[in-house]
Amino acid sequence: MRRVCGLDVHKDSIYMCILYENGSKIESVFGVLTPELDKLRDLLVSHHVCEVALESTSIYWIPIWNILSVDFSLKLVNPYFIKQLPGRKSDVKDAEWIATVLQKGLIRGSYVPDRMIQCLRQYERRNHELSKNIVHAEQRMDMILQRCNIRISNYVSCISCKGYQKVVNAIISGESNPKVLVTLIHKRTLNKHGRQVVEDSLNGFVSDTDRDILRQYRDERMQMEQHKSENKAKMQAICEAHYCEELELLQTLPGIKEESAANIIAEIGVDMKMFLTASAIVGWAGLKPRNDQSAGKIKSRKITHGNKYLRKILVEAAWSAARTKDSRFMKMYQRLLARGKSKQKALIAVARKLLVLIWNMLSKKEAFNPEYKRRIQAA
Numbered sequence: 001m002r003r004v005c006g007l008d009v010h011k012d013s014i015y016m017c018i019l020y021e022n023g024s025k026i027e028s029v030f031g032v033l034t035p036e037l038d039k040l041r042d043l044l045v046s047h048h049v050c051e052v053a054l055e056s057t058s059i060y061w062i063p064i065w066n067i068l069s070v071d072f073s074l075k076l077v078n079p080y081f082i083k084q085l086p087g088r089k090s091d092v093k094d095a096e097w098i099a100t101v102l103q104k105g106l107i108r109g110s111y112v113p114d115r116m117i118q119c120l121r122q123y124e125r126r127n128h129e130l131s132k133n134i135v136h137a138e139q140r141m142d143m144i145l146q147r148c149n150i151r152i153s154n155y156v157s158c159i160s161c162k163g164y165q166k167v168v169n170a171i172i173s174g175e176s177n178p179k180v181l182v183t184l185i186h187k188r189t190l191n192k193h194g195r196q197v198v199e200d201s202l203n204g205f206v207s208d209t210d211r212d213i214l215r216q217y218r219d220e221r222m223q224m225e226q227h228k229s230e231n232k233a234k235m236q237a238i239c240e241a242h243y244c245e246e247l248e249l250l251q252t253l254p255g256i257k258e259e260s261a262a263n264i265i266a267e268i269g270v271d272m273k274m275f276l277t278a279s280a281i282v283g284w285a286g287l288k289p290r291n292d293q294s295a296g297k298i299k300s301r302k303i304t305h306g307n308k309y310l311r312k313i314l315v316e317a318a319w320s321a322a323r324t325k326d327s328r329f330m331k332m333y334q335r336l337l338a339r340g341k342s343k344q345k346a347l348i349a350v351a352r353k354l355l356v357l358i359w360n361m362l363s364k365k366e367a368f369n370p371e372y373k374r375r376i377q378a379a
Helices: 034-046 061-068 091-103 115-147 162-172 178-184 187-193 195-201 208-242 244-250 258-268 278-285 308-322 328-338 343-364 370-378
Strands: 003-009 014-020 025-030 051-055 073-077 292-294 297-300
Touching: 003 061, 003 091, 014 034, 014 091, 025 034, 025 091, 034 061, 051 061, 051 091, 061 073, 115 162, 115 208, 115 258, 115 308, 162 178, 162 208, 178 195, 187 195, 208 244, 208 258, 244 258, 244 343, 258 308, 258 343, 278 308, 278 343, 308 328, 308 343, 328 343
Parallel strands: 003 051, 051 073
Antiparallel strands: 003 014, 014 025, 292 297
């Protein structure tokens, strides 16, 4: 007799329902500490449960998955795709409904990577978070300088450029003479805007408090940059030890370097069996146009929601590929622009094409163009 289990996962509790084929059921509530999870596992084993489905509630499902994955066939279910049962008023009913739809085969499991890919993904997403925090720290530093009436950010290319950072370091060290500070700015900037204008933008009043807070933000930024470098080194070591072949394959694509290849592996893994078709992984990444039409009229062609981390990596790679001379991606990008598509839509189309090629390359273990990397290195 087939027995299935549904788990409704919360921050501090787990509602369980074991469902038999004859309709009988066993319901219980467990805590989330490890001894409680061990009790849950033992109960499921004693009732000979074969399949377990649980909702992907925030990160609370991960400890449960780690403990139960050894003994059971698990399905991680997006709550969005589970139809709400009218009249349900309790979390026990939620667990029963999850078990019911699992028993009837009405749900499909979400992609859960193996442990090594999960480690890669943790480093990759931590770097994504660090990048955002670095930008925030730079913006706060510029806000302090603007308050001191130092307007150099109006003239440099970006606030992360070397000249700007040299000015910040000099101000933190106590330098306030604009004639000295202007010598730290690149000559191209001085020629473009005029030396006197740039020098005037460096003439302001900086208090000791401003310098102290600037130093704090600078130190935070430097520490985050160091953490990013450490994470990249660890990702590279993992990829070279376990996914060396796939890392090399992905780098045969224009626009994808070693760092991008490692980030892509961190998000989709190397086993494409979870994505039966290229269309499936494109939809999972959120790069597929919506099919929103009624009465023969198309209402929207916006891309679907999906993996925002993978989408960002692919769009950045698409931008690089679209600028690679004589590549098929440059021709595709220019062709779409000539048809009246916006730059953003053209980039999304190139990113989608890249992902389809990546799926085929990893599925067949074939390079896109083995000679491409050698030609670039020789040039």
